[in-house]
Amino acid sequence: MSMPMHPHAAPEVLPRFGRGRRWVHEALERLAQEAARSADTHLLKLALPGFPQIPFYFKDESSHPSGSLKHRLARSLFLYALCNGRLAEGQTVVDASSGSTAIAEAWFARLLGLPFVAVMPASTAPGKIRDVQALGGHCDLVDDPAQVHARAAWHAERGACHLDQFGLAERATDWRGNNNIAESILGQLRLEPSPVPSWIVCGAGTGGTSATIGRYLRYRRLDTWLCVAEPAGAAFAGGWRAQDRAACATRPTLIEGIGRPRVEPGFLFDVVDHVIEVPDTASIAATLFLEECLGRRYGGSSGTNLIACMQLAAAMRACGEAGGIVTLLCDRGERYEQTLFDPTWRAEHRIDPERWLAALRACAHDGEWRAPPERP
Known part of the structure; x- marks a missing residue:
C-alpha cells in the first residue's frame, strides 16, 4: 500500500500556501513591528485641592498613532x-x-x-x-x-x-496581559503611594475595554472596583441594573463612541461593579473642564468618565476613604472642533455647560458633589 504524500509535497497545496499563508505571515509581521515601535501611553496625575487623599490618574490614549483608545x-x-x-x-x-x-x-x-x-x-x-x-x-x-x-x-x-x-x-483582546490597557495602568502605578487604585472608570462602546479591565482585575486578584460611566439613558446602564440583555436605550446621546442604543454582545455585566449615568450637558462641561486642568482637548467620552470620577471621589471623601481613581482620556479633542467645542453647535443642541462647569470647579475645590438640577 502506498503511503500518502506529505502535505507540503502536495502540488495542489503549494500554490494555495504561496498566495494565502505567506501574505498572512507578512501581515502579522507588520503588526508585530508596529507594536514594537509603539511606546506606551502616558498616565497623567492630577491633584485636586478638594481631594487631598484621592489622586486622579488619566490614561492618555489619545497619544496613540491613530489618536485614540x-x-x-x-x-x-x-x-x-x-x-x-x-x-x-x-x-x-x-x-x-x-x-x-x-x-x-x-x-x-x-x-x-x-x-x-x-x-x-x-x-x-x-x-x-x-x-x-x-x-x-x-x-x-x-x-x-x-x-x-x-x-x-x-x-x-x-x-x-x-x-x-x-x-x-x-474576545479579540487578550485580557490576561500582553500589555493590555489594564496591565499597562497597573504597571505605571507601581511606584505610586497607592499602587492598587480604589477605582478604574471607563465607558462602554463595544464593551471590550470594560470587559478587559474587569477580567484582568479578577485575574490579578486585586481589590480595585470597576465603574462604567454611561450617557444617561443608554443601554448598558439599564441592562446592567436589570441584568437584561434585551435592554435598549431610553434616549439618544450626543457623546460619540459610548452610550449604545442596545446591549452589545461584548457587554459583560458581571465584571462591572458600578454604573454611573451622566447627562450629556455634564459630559460636555467636563470636557471643557479637562482642558482647564490638563491644557489639552479631549473628546466627550473623556468628560463622561471625569464626571463619574468626581462623584466617586466625593463619596470616598465623605466616608473618610483614601485611594487613587484611574480613568481614560479616550481620543483627541480636535476631532470635535465643529461639535462639542463649537458654541454655535452647543446652542443648536440646547447645551449650556456653564452651570455644570461651575459645579465641577466647586467640587474640585472643596470635594463636595453638587449636581445642578436638570433643566426641562
Whole structure:
C-alpha cells in the first residue's frame, strides 16, 4: 500500500500556501513591528485641592498613532481576523463605527495595504469622517444609526472582511496581559503611594475595554472596583441594573463612541461593579473642564468618565476613604472642533455647560458633589 504524500509535497497545496499563508505571515509581521515601535501611553496625575487623599490618574490614549483608545482594539481585531483565517490579501475590510474605531482601523488597513470601508451614522463628527478619508478609507454614511450593523453585514455578504468590533471586541483582546490597557495602568502605578487604585472608570462602546479591565482585575486578584460611566439613558446602564440583555436605550446621546442604543454582545455585566449615568450637558462641561486642568482637548467620552470620577471621589471623601481613581482620556479633542467645542453647535443642541462647569470647579475645590438640577 502506498503511503500518502506529505502535505507540503502536495502540488495542489503549494500554490494555495504561496498566495494565502505567506501574505498572512507578512501581515502579522507588520503588526508585530508596529507594536514594537509603539511606546506606551502616558498616565497623567492630577491633584485636586478638594481631594487631598484621592489622586486622579488619566490614561492618555489619545497619544496613540491613530489618536485614540481604539488603536489597541483595531490592532487586536486585525490580529484576530488574520489568525482565524478570515482576512486575505487584497480583501476589503469593513466595520460599523461612529469614528474613533474606524480611524484606527483605517490606519491599520493602510499599513497592510487593504481597502477599508467605515459604516458610520451620518451624524458623526465631520472631523472623524475627514480622518478616515485622509487615511484612504471610504465612509458609508447611514441616516439611521440603528442600521449600521445591517449595512456592515451587507458589505460582508459581498466579500468584505467584517472586523465586527461590537461582536468580537471582548474576545479579540487578550485580557490576561500582553500589555493590555489594564496591565499597562497597573504597571505605571507601581511606584505610586497607592499602587492598587480604589477605582478604574471607563465607558462602554463595544464593551471590550470594560470587559478587559474587569477580567484582568479578577485575574490579578486585586481589590480595585470597576465603574462604567454611561450617557444617561443608554443601554448598558439599564441592562446592567436589570441584568437584561434585551435592554435598549431610553434616549439618544450626543457623546460619540459610548452610550449604545442596545446591549452589545461584548457587554459583560458581571465584571462591572458600578454604573454611573451622566447627562450629556455634564459630559460636555467636563470636557471643557479637562482642558482647564490638563491644557489639552479631549473628546466627550473623556468628560463622561471625569464626571463619574468626581462623584466617586466625593463619596470616598465623605466616608473618610483614601485611594487613587484611574480613568481614560479616550481620543483627541480636535476631532470635535465643529461639535462639542463649537458654541454655535452647543446652542443648536440646547447645551449650556456653564452651570455644570461651575459645579465641577466647586467640587474640585472643596470635594463636595453638587449636581445642578436638570433643566426641562
